[in-house]
Amino acid sequence: MTISGNYFAGVDVGSLAAKSVILKDGEIFATGLVQSGVNSVESGLNALNLALETAGLKKEDLTYIVGTGYGRVSAPYANKAVTEITCHAKGTNYLHPTVRTIIDMGGQDCKAIRIDPDGAVVDFAMNDKCAAGTGRFLEVMAGVFKVKLEDLGSIALSATDTVPMSSTCTVFAESETISLVARGEKPENILNGIHHSIANRIAGLFSRVGIESDVFFSGGVAKNSGMKTAIEQALKVSIVKPEIDPQLIGALGAAVIARNFAKKEGLWV
Amino acid sequence: MSIQTLEIIRKRLEERPEELRQARKNGHKVVGWTGYNVPEEIVHALGFIPVRIALGGDDRLVEVGARYASSKTCVFIREIVGAFSENKDPYIQQTDILAFDATCLQNYRAAEVIEYFFKKDVVVLAVPRNFAEDDAKTYFVHEANEFTRLLEERAGRLLDNATLGESVALYNDIRKTLKSIYTFQAARDNVISWEEVYDLIQAGDLLDKKEYLSLLQQTLAELTELQHNPVIEADCDSRIFISGSLIPRGDRKLISIINLAGGRIVGDDLWSGILPHLDLDIKEISPAGVALGYLNRTPHAALPYLDLESDRRLKKLHELLSQSRAHGVIYHTLRYCDPFTFKAKETKNVLAKSGIPLLEIHTEYAGSDYEAMKTRVEAFIEMIRIKSELVEEEAA
Numbered sequence A: 001m002t003i004s005g006n007y008f009a010g011v012d013v014g015s016l017a018a019k020s021v022i023l024k025d026g027e028i029f030a031t032g033l034v035q036s037g038v039n040s041v042e043s044g045l046n047a048l049n050l051a052l053e054t055a056g057l058k059k060e061d062l063t064y065i066v067g068t069g070y071g072r073v074s075a076p077y078a079n080k081a082v083t084e085i086t087c088h089a090k091g092t093n094y095l096h097p098t099v100r101t102i103i104d105m106g107g108q109d110c111k112a113i114r115i116d117p118d119g120a121v122v123d124f125a126m127n128d129k130c131a132a133g134t135g136r137f138l139e140v141m142a143g144v145f146k147v148k149l150e151d152l153g154s155i156a157l158s159a160t161d162t163v164p165m166s167s168t169c170t171v172f173a174e175s176e177t178i179s180l181v182a183r184g185e186k187p188e189n190i191l192n193g194i195h196h197s198i199a200n201r202i203a204g205l206f207s208r209v210g211i212e213s214d215v216f217f218s219g220g221v222a223k224n225s226g227m228k229t230a231i232e233q234a235l236k237v238s239i240v241k242p243e244i245d246p247q248l249i250g251a252l253g254a255a256v257i258a259r260n261f262a263k264k265e266g267l268w269v
Numbered sequence B: 001m002s003i004q005t006l007e008i009i010r011k012r013l014e015e016r017p018e019e020l021r022q023a024r025k026n027g028h029k030v031v032g033w034t035g036y037n038v039p040e041e042i043v044h045a046l047g048f049i050p051v052r053i054a055l056g057g058d059d060r061l062v063e064v065g066a067r068y069a070s071s072k073t074c075v076f077i078r079e080i081v082g083a084f085s086e087n088k089d090p091y092i093q094q095t096d097i098l099a100f101d102a103t104c105l106q107n108y109r110a111a112e113v114i115e116y117f118f119k120k121d122v123v124v125l126a127v128p129r130n131f132a133e134d135d136a137k138t139y140f141v142h143e144a145n146e147f148t149r150l151l152e153e154r155a156g157r158l159l160d161n162a163t164l165g166e167s168v169a170l171y172n173d174i175r176k177t178l179k180s181i182y183t184f185q186a187a188r189d190n191v192i193s194w195e196e197v198y199d200l201i202q203a204g205d206l207l208d209k210k211e212y213l214s215l216l217q218q219t220l221a222e223l224t225e226l227q228h229n230p231v232i233e234a235d236c237d238s239r240i241f242i243s244g245s246l247i248p249r250g251d252r253k254l255i256s257i258i259n260l261a262g263g264r265i266v267g268d269d270l271w272s273g274i275l276p277h278l279d280l281d282i283k284e285i286s287p288a289g290v291a292l293g294y295l296n297r298t299p300h301a302a303l304p305y306l307d308l309e310s311d312r313r314l315k316k317l318h319e320l321l322s323q324s325r326a327h328g329v330i331y332h333t334l335r336y337c338d339p340f341t342f343k344a345k346e347t348k349n350v351l352a353k354s355g356i357p358l359l360e361i362h363t364e365y366a367g368s369d370y371e372a373m374k375t376r377v378e379a380f381i382e383m384i385r386i387k388s389e390l391v392e393e394e395a396a
Helices: A040-055 A070-074 A084-095 A135-145 A149-157 A170-182 A187-209 A225-235 A246-264 B004-025 B040-045 B059-065 B075-086 B105-118 B134-155 B161-186 B194-203 B209-226 B253-260 B287-295 B312-324 B338-353 B370-395
Strands: A007-013 A017-024 A027-035 A062-068 A101-105 A110-115 A121-126 A215-218 B030-034 B049-052 B097-101 B122-125 B238-244 B263-268 B328-334 B358-363
Touching: A007 A040, A007 A070, A007 A084, A007 A246, A017 A040, A017 A246, A027 A040, A027 A246, A040 A062, A040 A070, A062 A070, A062 A084, A062 A246, A084 A101, A084 A110, A084 A121, A084 A215, A084 A246, A084 B370, A101 A187, A110 A187, A121 A187, A121 B370, A135 A149, A135 A170, A135 A187, A149 A187, A149 A225, A170 A187, A187 A225, A215 A225, A215 A246, B004 B030, B004 B049, B004 B194, B004 B209, B030 B040, B040 B049, B040 B134, B040 B161, B040 B287, B059 B075, B075 B105, B097 B105, B097 B134, B105 B122, B122 B134, B134 B287, B161 B194, B161 B209, B161 B263, B161 B287, B194 B209, B194 B253, B194 B263, B238 B253, B238 B312, B238 B338, B238 B370, B253 B263, B253 B328, B253 B358, B253 B370, B263 B312, B312 B338, B328 B338, B328 B370, B338 B358, B358 B370
Parallel strands: A007 A062, A101 A215, B030 B049, B030 B097, B097 B122, B238 B263, B238 B328, B328 B358
Antiparallel strands: A007 A017, A017 A027, A101 A110, A110 A121
8 A cells, every 4th residue: 555645643641541643634534542551651552553553554654743641751652742731722723723712621630721713722720639520530420320431421411400519529429429329319410410510610720711712622521411511501601512522632632733843843844 | 060169058058957066065056947027137146046947848747747737737837847746857956946927827826836746945926917007017116126035035145236237237248149149040041040049049048147158159259250241031941930839948849840841940939039038128227127127028928918009029020020031930839828829810810911821830748749730830831832932933
């Protein structure tokens, strides 16, 4: 097979998933998404190899690779490392140029990002070091109710009531949830309360950076429809519908930045 | 290019605890002080050896301190209490008397706890809340006189104006020399880094004052020879200014993260850094004159001041940012350090009007938030760099 064109890859190694996007010139050519393991180098390579395999390419065919996510610090396959904050900004801007505010909810953190029309970060805030308001929090809650993580959102949306959740600490929320179940509250109403509790916590992040339309929701948790609705209600905004899997936005941004670096370094004209 | 005097200072710091031990054997008394408004000149003029009690970065000591002080007390104060509990710090071991001020009420609480649990002799200087009012000045003068009287009792002698004048002159020379040295670190093609100057400032908390002045003058001479005319101008680096809660000796987490992320620190307004040495004008040689000189400096964040437009702290921050040509501010807040944490948002909003971005880093002495802090700092530096590149492109 003859390879033509310039290929740029972004690899985003998060705490729960590793993602990769390959751009051919300016278009998304292939993607890869795998679960993260203990070894972040291996996780990143697995995601990259999956995208390469889908594209029918070899690593040598790539002009430039940018690594991002918490695994960016150990990404020997990448030419450069860039933070996920900058990458989510670029990736969102690439797909949705009118977006000025991003909510990124990943496995272990949550970020509020404000961007300018060029996709450059203007301001950002991150949650504290605890797992409240993150994918990991929802994973624990899915475990409590013995339901699939991907079903949490739709279950919450079927609620007839919202059971207030006083704790956003994962450990305390877990015991509070068990108490609520024992009290006879319906699981869907408790889950609805959990989603709203997280959304309210996210609203606190935006009090630091502000909100400007359009608003986009990226990261793995963005696939949760209940979370999307709860955030829309808490922030009183309408979230832009993603054109691709929102979990891939960081990797896409890394690929866009890879293309920019390649251009700057004269590797691509 | 290394500054030879800095090596001498490091060596002298290693020798200092033993030196203090010998001095105490010979009848001298060591006063361990902490706070923002403790008039060190008075302590010095009474023949005491002043040593600043300021240490951080040790999460284990914070936990020890939490056995005596509330776990909602800031980590800096809890570590100090923990250090007194263990009594292993070479400087704490050598203190005969403690002088704390009540600028930050947590500091005052530490004084109470240390006196109660560890039976230390503690002198506390009360500080007025509404420092800008005339009544507050009258009150502080009264408290400074009382503070002096308590120290005189412990010194077994009265403070005389001639000796106080000598101490004030010595401290003025130290401040003047420090300010000159500070200019060099922010300059383009600097021969001394901010980190080295920061260590140098903190060395003064511990060394003998006359020797310290001599070492500072030696450092300045070396710098002047190596870089005759320091020019401060914005270059392509990410020039970072550090503000917020104090960063005492032992705590270098944030500083090392900024360095690793490729940021260059060019200034600070920390009360463990240059700030206490700025704008201290002692107009009258007396305890009252010294006290008023201290009170008229840029106030500490713990003192309430609600009118943002005339807040001298923000004015000073703007002035220092302009001098250092910083691109952005990293605002460091320690867990439960409420004075600075509460001011983070308003400081950010005020600076935003001048186009200066601010990143708040809220942390403690545990290492568990290291990676999260690193991501924030790296992203902030990326943000500044992208902005600088765009400005450059537009200019071109």
